Amino acid sequence: MAADRVIPPNEAAKHVITRDISYDCDGKRLTGYFADDEMRGGSRPGILVCHQGGGMTDHTKERARMLADLGYVAFALDMYGTVAKAPAEAMPLMQELLQSPETMRKRALAGLAVLKSQANVDANRLAAIGYCFGGALVLEMARCTSDLKCVVAFHPGMAPPVPLPDKDDRTVHAKVMVCAGADDPFIPPSAREKFIELMTAVGADWQLIVYSGAGHSFTDKWVDGLNLPGFKYHAPTDARSWAAMRNLFDECFGRV
Secondary structure, eight states, X not given: OXXXXXXXXXXXXXXXXXXXXXXXXXXXXXXXXEEEETTOOSOEEEEEEEOOTTOSOHHXXXXXXXXHHTTOEEEEOOSSSSOOSSHHHHHHHHHHHHTOHHHHHHHHHHHHHHHHTSTTEEEEEEEEEEETHHHHHHHHHHHHOSSXXXXXXXXXXXXXXXOOOSOOOSOOOSEEEEEEETTOTTSOHHHHHHHHHHHHHTTOXXXXXXXXXXXXTTTOTTGGGGOXXXXXXXXXXXXXXXXXXXXXHHHHXXXX
């Protein structure tokens, strides 16, 4: 583990402390973002945050701080090892990982290992949340590790170029929640039906919540500036889906 860079206190709310944590995965240098409320003692649930296709952005860091403000210990992993300055730079990085599922899984589990190693984290109470590309990633993590009690995927990629498989009979270890916008071009009705079919086939504990009026990246208040068709921040759905996530955490971990 490398030295950490402490972020100025005025970047975080209340008593939440944040820092960058650098770590390695198969020789690739990655830098994640850690957030915790220094005023809360004891061992608490740890939440892994998986970023959108754009990489480690303000949106990802905001979500980690929001979780820490609620009393969880949060770590936003880094899947790219670099900060993309524009979608055109990020998309090749995402596509490279999607074409190498084993590398994608290794980097996801490396980030989870960093979270588990933090002093205030209860390694028996772990969850992962993800957005867009990160949403698809946590759905994969629900199958590739038994360490997670639950995963929550917000507007995950479920349509080409990241289609759900025709069949996946691997065990789903975690409780699964998907929060999708009814107008999301990457989660058409056919993809929702395929998700239900796959989850039901393996007896998973799953939820799929579809929100009216919401498109892709409905949690990201910065996305409107990109002027991408089908991408739009939707405040009501952002709030409702966050509340649904909190209810699932309470079910799995109890109140923190």
